[in-house]
Amino acid sequence: MLEQLSWKVGGQQGEGVESTGETFAVALNRQGYYVYSFRHFSSRIKGGHSNDKVRVSLKQYRASADHTDVLLAFDQESIDLNVGEVKPGGIVIADEKFNPTAPDHVRLFVVPITKIAEECGSAIMKNMVSLGASACVLGLPVDIFSEVIEERFSRKGQKIVDQNMEAARRGFEYMKELGGADPAFALKPADGKRRLFMMGNDALGLGALAAGARIMPAYPITPASDVMEYLIRKFPQVGGVVVQTEDEIAAMTMAIGAAYGGARALTCTSGPGLSLMMEAIGLSGMTETPVVIIDTQRGGPSTGLPTKQEQSDYLAALFGTHGEIPKIVLTPATPEECFTVMGRAFNYAEKYQCPVIVMTDLQLSLSKQTTEMLSLDDVKIDRGNLMTEEAIGAEDPKAEFKRYQLTEDGISPRVLPGTKGGLHHVTGVEHAENGRPNETAPNRAAMMNKRLRKLAGVELPGSVEKTGDDNADIAIIGVGSNIGAIAEAMEKLRADGLKVAHIQLHALLPFPTQSLTAAISDAKKVLVVENNATGQVRHLMSYFGVEHSDVSGLNKYDGRPFLPSEIYKHVKGMF
Amino acid sequence: MATVKDFRNDIRPNWCPGCGDFSVQASIQRALASMGKEPHEVAIISGIGCSGRISGYVNSYGFHGVHGRALPTAQGVKLANRDLTVIAAGGDGDGFGIGLNHFMHAVRRNIDITYITMDNQIYGLTKGQHSPTSAHGFKAKTTPAGNIENALVPTQIALAAGIGFLAQGFSSDVNQLVSLIEQGINYKGFALINVFSPCVTYNKINTYDFFRENVKNLDKVEGYDPTDRANAMKTIIETNGFCTGLIYRDDSRVPYQNQIPGYREEPIVKLDLNLDESVFEAALKEFA
Ligand SMILES: Cc1ncc(C[n+]2csc(CCOP(=O)(O)OP(=O)(O)O)c2C)c(N)n1
Ligand code: SF4
Numbered sequence: 001m002l003e004q005l006s007w008k009v010g011g012q013q014g015e016g017v018e019s020t021g022e023t024f025a026v027a028l029n030r031q032g033y034y035v036y037s038f039r040h041f042s043s044r045i046k047g048g049h050s051n052d053k054v055r056v057s058l059k060q061y062r063a064s065a066d067h068t069d070v071l072l073a074f075d076q077e078s079i080d081l082n083v084g085e086v087k088p089g090g091i092v093i094a095d096e097k098f099n100p101t102a103p104d105h106v107r108l109f110v111v112p113i114t115k116i117a118e119e120c121g122s123a124i125m126k127n128m129v130s131l132g133a134s135a136c137v138l139g140l141p142v143d144i145f146s147e148v149i150e151e152r153f154s155r156k157g158q159k160i161v162d163q164n165m166e167a168a169r170r171g172f173e174y175m176k177e178l179g180g181a182d183p184a185f186a187l188k189p190a191d192g193k194r195r196l197f198m199m200g201n202d203a204l205g206l207g208a209l210a211a212g213a214r215i216m217p218a219y220p221i222t223p224a225s226d227v228m229e230y231l232i233r234k235f236p237q238v239g240g241v242v243v244q245t246e247d248e249i250a251a252m253t254m255a256i257g258a259a260y261g262g263a264r265a266l267t268c269t270s271g272p273g274l275s276l277m278m279e280a281i282g283l284s285g286m287t288e289t290p291v292v293i294i295d296t297q298r299g300g301p302s303t304g305l306p307t308k309q310e311q312s313d314y315l316a317a318l319f320g321t322h323g324e325i326p327k328i329v330l331t332p333a334t335p336e337e338c339f340t341v342m343g344r345a346f347n348y349a350e351k352y353q354c355p356v357i358v359m360t361d362l363q364l365s366l367s368k369q370t371t372e373m374l375s376l377d378d379v380k381i382d383r384g385n386l387m388t389e390e391a392i393g394a395e396d397p398k399a400e401f402k403r404y405q406l407t408e409d410g411i412s413p414r415v416l417p418g419t420k421g422g423l424h425h426v427t428g429v430e431h432a433e434n435g436r437p438n439e440t441a442p443n444r445a446a447m448m449n450k451r452l453r454k455l456a457g458v459e460l461p462g463s464v465e466k467t468g469d470d471n472a473d474i475a476i477i478g479v480g481s482n483i484g485a486i487a488e489a490m491e492k493l494r495a496d497g498l499k500v501a502h503i504q505l506h507a508l509l510p511f512p513t514q515s516l517t518a519a520i521s522d523a524k525k526v527l528v529v530e531n532n533a534t535g536q537v538r539h540l541m542s543y544f545g546v547e548h549s550d551v552s553g554l555n556k557y558d559g560r561p562f563l564p565s566e567i568y569k570h571v572k573g574m575f
Numbered sequence: 576m577a578t579v580k581d582f583r584n585d586i587r588p589n590w591c592p593g594c595g596d597f598s599v600q601a602s603i604q605r606a607l608a609s610m611g612k613e614p615h616e617v618a619i620i621s622g623i624g625c626s627g628r629i630s631g632y633v634n635s636y637g638f639h640g641v642h643g644r645a646l647p648t649a650q651g652v653k654l655a656n657r658d659l660t661v662i663a664a665g666g667d668g669d670g671f672g673i674g675l676n677h678f679m680h681a682v683r684r685n686i687d688i689t690y691i692t693m694d695n696q697i698y699g700l701t702k703g704q705h706s707p708t709s710a711h712g713f714k715a716k717t718t719p720a721g722n723i724e725n726a727l728v729p730t731q732i733a734l735a736a737g738i739g740f741l742a743q744g745f746s747s748d749v750n751q752l753v754s755l756i757e758q759g760i761n762y763k764g765f766a767l768i769n770v771f772s773p774c775v776t777y778n779k780i781n782t783y784d785f786f787r788e789n790v791k792n793l794d795k796v797e798g799y800d801p802t803d804r805a806n807a808m809k810t811i812i813e814t815n816g817f818c819t820g821l822i823y824r825d826d827s828r829v830p831y832q833n834q835i836p837g838y839r840e841e842p843i844v845k846l847d848l849n850l851d852e853s854v855f856e857a858a859l860k861e862f863a
Pocket of ligand 2 (some may be wrong): 590596626699
């Protein structure tokens with residue numbers, strides 16, 4: 001019996017590939033399996049090959065498997081494009097309708113998927129037939145799908161629910177008769193524990209909601225839009241508002257206005273939008289207005305690879321905007337962290353009164369995966385040095401509030417418009433303590449130093465996470481969704497007898513020079529794994545003074561996430 | 576109660592003597608005082624340009640942002656705190672050049688803010704380049720042989736985009752301007768008051784005299800009905816935009832804030848940010 005298995009469904013975009021994969025994954029997640037799904041799609045709505053690869057396991061893996069054990073194909077193209085990764089002896093389930101053919105290294109099961117679906121009521125139910133057939137292969141009872149089917153179709157009436165269930169059952173039976181119930185592919189039973197199943201974007205949205213975000217101006221873009229769509233559904237319950245703005249410049253400046261006005265405000269975008277926001281990010285830094293920007297990275301530059309994985313915005317996020325401002329860049333790696341990072345992002349933004357950029361990548365944003373139960377206890381709201389009318393206690397109501405007071409730590413008291421006794425001016429022009437424009441040399445130096453002082457010498461807690469061996473032969477550094485492939489490669493490498501450490505970076509600014517240097521100091525070699533061509537994180541390490549004599553990079557920029565085997569093989573080649 | 580003096584601060588504007596923007600500043604101060612507003616209840620959000628400096632010259636809350644983005648910033652402020660009186664302000668370049676996109680969408684969105692533009696048909700702060708409202712043939716630093724582009728008429732665009740409150744003022748007629756600003760602030764929705772505010776330094780064509788001679792004051796047109804949209808558009812076309820007074824007003828539209836699902840009477844800044852445990856539990860169920 002298997003402890004893990006990789007299943008994939010392929011077909012034309014728009015013919016139910018996604019819903020088939022989703023139903024399969026949700027059902028297995030509810031059985032207590034760990035599930036990780038990754039969807040391959042292109043930026044068109046109908047047509048074009050798409051597939052959904054789902055990994056099912058008894059322990060958590062946060063990456064797609066190298067191979068596929070079971071391939072479900074809705075058309076010949078899906079076989080041709082994907083059969084190469086099906087293991088020898090692996091199973092291909094294909095619809096009889098297109099007279100499928102497959103190479104000899106796999107076992108082809110031809111099932112009259114569409115025909116059975118039509119007999120049950122409609123051809124659309126072919127996904128249920130194929131799910132039934134899949135359950136049979138995995139040695140799972142077909143009624144693992146009944147709950148999901150019930151939820152999905154009960155609105156449409158009991159008849160539709162019954163027909164779908166019947167379709168799944170008949171797919172199961174047909175496969176069984178063909179001899180598809182092979183014990184070699186049967187999954188060991190799972191722990192039955194209930195966990196969540198979500199993508200990074202879901203967790204970012206929920207995290208923002210829990211963190212007290214109440215205004216989100218944003219402009220749609222893949223792979224970021226889910227976050228605004230999620231909050232559009234949720235905000236009415238808490239009195240918040242999402243505005244679909246005319247562009248990302250408006251989104252960013254409206255978020256700044258909302259934050260200045262006193263709301264916790266965020267926006268969410270991807271590379272092209274981040275580029276458009278740059279001037280306003282500088283305004284946020286200069287006026288010390290706390291905003292949170294989520295950048296869900298995709299393939300760049302320009303429109304680049306809009307639906308593909310990449311991690312190439314780091315330098316833009318860290319160094320973008322003209323002039324110099326303090327800024328925070330956080331890089332969560334899992335949905336659990338996407339949830340908690342939003343609370344921290346808002347707290348940091350308000351504490352340090354600066355922009356905070358939360359960076360994911362397409363794989364993290366869109367891969368639906370098993371997620372441990374989330375808790376509100378992990379989100380604490382701290383609004384920093386925010387003054388109330390009582391606290392100001394101004395005797396002279398005309399006295400100006402020193403919004404940019406020069407303080408030891410650089411953090412000045414903040415007051416919201418509408419507050420009596422708090423009158424002050426805010427400008428993106430260099431200004432004095434009262435916010436009035438002031439371009440004198442001493443004031444400029446004092447104010448620039450004050451702003452930069454806020455984060456000088458700061459290392460945010462949890463910026464560097466180390467797992468694995470001390471005195472490692474190799475320390476592998478990762479950011480964002482690469483966490484899964486690295487962890488898995490490490491497991492294999494250690495099984496081979498190599499000493500390996502995995503260093504995950506959860507923040508890139510302030511760059512955790514000290515902790516990172518300490519974490520890799522005892523490793524013989526250092527490998528930085530990132531989805532970009534030029535090794536941006538590797539360059540950041542040297543820019544920020546992380547010293548090590550043997551640092552190299554493993555870069556992938558073909559739009560596909562790393563497979564664990566790619567990292568494994570690369571490291572093997574280094575020794 | 577606050578008086579005009581309370582809306583003044585001790586900052587000396589860095590505008591040239593005679594600049595039309597002084598009158599706009601004074602009109603805003605007078606309007607706010609006569610409406611009984613208190614300085615802390617007002618936020619002026621301005622763009623970049625000579626005119627953009629205005630937020631620093633009125634004693635209220637003020638935010639001087641980036642070029643062309645006063646409107647989205649101001650809309651954000653209003654959404655966060657619907658109790659504030661929010662005024663956006665800037666020049667013709669700021670609002671109808673770099674920021675034109677935001678202007679059209681602010682009109683369409685109809686959030687309850689008042690937009691005051693100081694239209695001098697020139698880029699003042701950058702020292703005399705032509706602007707989107709400069710006439711064809713207009714000579715400026717960037718059009719030494721005369722402007723070969725056509726002027727954009729802000730009122731025409733505003734009306735075409737579906738604005739609910741449209742007025743135009745002139746720096747020489749402060750009484751009219753004060754009244755228009757008051758009406759604009761009182762209007763429940765997005766209001767534009769475009770002000771002919773001469774640049775005495777770089778625009779030698781569109782001078783005070785030019786406007787005195789060329790502008791038609793609708794207050795003096797007997798029977799002018801500002802609720803007649805077709806007639807308003809006709810008037811704009813006939814005067815090529817050179818008319819002042821209340822051009823158009825429609826009180827039937829519902830402002831954005833009154834249509835946001837679940838939006839509260841209480842401003843967002845006053846809401847408890849902690850998420851209700853039951854809302855959170857329900858949200859988790861969707862992923863179970
Ligand atoms: C993004 C950007 N581009 C250009 C500028 C330079 N700039 C500042 S003000 C201005 C135009 C000012 O003209 P207008 O808005 O009509 O205001 P006025 O000075 O006439 O009041 C320009 C081009 C800038 N500040 N920011
Ligand atoms: S340059 Fe023109 S617009 Fe600017 S302050 Fe002087 S007169 Fe006014």
